[in-house]
Amino acid sequence: MQVRFMIIGLAFLLVPNALFAQEVIKPTLIIGTPEAGEFTTYKTLYQGKVEARGQFLYIEYASDKPVEVLIAPFRTEGEYNPRDLVHAHLEPGAEQKFLIDVSGSPQWSPWAASYFVWFVAEDDSTNMAVQNMESSKGAMYMLPVLALQQFFTLERFQASVFHSLYGIYVLGKPVIPFIGIFVVFLCIFFFVRAHKKHTSYSLPLFILIGGILFFQLRSGIDMLRYTMQHIQSWNESGTFEQLGASYSVARILEQEQATHLQQDITAYVCSNDSDYYTKAVRYAAYPIEIQYAPKEDVTLTHVVVHHSDYTFENDILTCKTFSGFARLLEEFADGARLYSLLPDSL
């Protein structure tokens, strides 16, 4: 009876009270997702450092409109890695209270002491006010579960440029050195034993091959998950990570060229993103000329607005330094908009 009481009591102490009271939001990794580019066009409401230690970030706020929050544990004093950013969508409301589970970030560990927190919204009319933001520790017994979850978390990479892979992190530490050293140690141990006992060396060899295959199976699981995600995304919306709908944009431009036989069309991609999207459109639409910035000596016929601030009022499109009369031709699944410029602006 006493033991049972102690177990229940211990469990009560370990499980944070906040868990019973608040809704828990599970944020997702942002790198390699279409939102990563989209948020660059959003307005920053607040960004800064929050001293906190634990699995959850408790937040009380009020907002008129939805807000996006991006969080990453600081690796060193004042330095975070954008690859570690997790994203959560916060609903509007007068008195909102949420617990954000930050353990989804690869760099998260129970010892992480501070976080980079960045609130953004589509525009600055949210009237957001954060009343309280503090850490809330998770249950200690959950650590192995969290570690296992982190080990099997899909490793994010950018399909557009995969020069290298970040690696799997568990509780803020890279896993590869642990597995590598463990396999090497086991192999040496069994090799020495086999050598002393004059038995077969098969076991250390099998451990080595098994270790390599185990790790490769782990990354193979990610490859299968990526295959599913990418194929699904491409089939359903014709978009795919940072590639977005660039191929669809190019198809419409080609159709436009076919209907404007007397004139070569030239399009300007107005984007706040890296030049990747522009290059993708340029490849897919070749030989149609695609420009990064409008040139004075070249007459533009089309403008693609992608992840950029713009206005379109009274048939006047304004995007960065460009301004002219335009007609909306098409809106794409990735949010890009293709405008055909009217003769007045040509």
Added chain:
Amino acid sequence: MSLIMFLFWLVVLSTEGYLFATCVLGKTHKTLHTALALPLASLLNFFLLYKYAVLGITLRFIPFLLGHILIIGLLLCFIQYQKRFLQNGPSPIIATTSPWIAPTWIRGCCIILLSISFIFSAAHTFFIPTVQFDSFTNWTMRSRISYEDQAMAFDTTEQRGMAKPQYPFLMHGLQILVQQGSHSWSDRAGNIIIYFLILSGLTCIFLLIRLLRGTSTALVTITILTGIPLLHMHLIPGYGDIPLLLWLCIGLISMALYADNHNVRWLILSGLCVIMGCFTKLEGLQTGVLPFLLLLVLFMKQRPVERIRIAIVGAGSIVLAALFPIFLLSKGLPLSPHGTDFALEVSTKAIALIPSAMFASGSFGIIWYAILLMLAFIGFAWKKHFAALDRRKLWTLTWGLFVSAEFVFLYTCTSNAQFLINQESFFRQMLIPAALLIVGFAVVLKKPTSS
């Protein structure tokens, strides 16, 4: 129309490559000839494109068709009379020791992993268009510009989309060829032909290791090779590093086969693979031709009787490998797109990054730990005269070690250090020595015994 023309060119290339493989290896290894068909045909197609670029012949359906018909004709004539020029085809290699049979769980894991690699790469190649940044600038984009221009593009400014005319055009050549006869550019056809090229290369490695060490060793080697996380991802066509790596591995195993049965045909195949490496990426010169020539010197010392034959293969390789650099220089183009590639500039930051890049990043998994362990084991086995070690083939490891040292030097002591610090090409390029060493282990190790 696109599909029909693609299949048409695939048949032409396969026939041509098969005949070329027969010329090189004789008639004994038909499965290997089939696997070698596309890689060897890509080499012949490169020479054709090279000739057209020099002579200014337009890259259209008819010139390509006539060129390939002529090549097939010449190959058929050569096969008819080849006995006058070369010795008979290589005799089938029978492993001197009984081949290692892997336990069922290892074979099962290998088949699962290979299936995953296949599903991932095939799905991305067949169903998703080009996505890689470099394809939009240097690789597929250049093929597309050349296809539209009907001439190989050598743009030096990025105005039209490409700015690195230094890239050799073995892969571009294939992409341009399979579009001939179609109404418009097909991105999918361009990617699928490169994917087939990569699959052919992997199959060749499997078949060659099987000849030397049996099916289990070949299966485990090919699985470990394709399962390196970054290499796994690069099975989707996009960069030239994977084809380069495959040609060098085939070249290395062919050399080992030559060391086994002293048939110069294997050495010719090895030389051809090294040349293919140079025509895929210019890095093939320092990672392929240079170690290949050094090993030929070693062979010449070991086998004075075959010195002339080896020298002819070496000289032929130098002449052919020099073709593209000479072509570039004759056009007034520098050999490297990065002006300061060879300026010495020691970077302490890059030196400090090497261990974490190789042993902690996700790109290589635990493969560099395994490589170091295997090297230590081989050193021990050599000292203790283990029967599991084929001492006569220890030189096969020098190729991988040489390339490792080259890249570590290049990325720490020259301006290329930026590509390590920025987490760029260093990782892709270090796949080359890793692959060469893995293949080297498969060649060097025999069935493990305790004696």
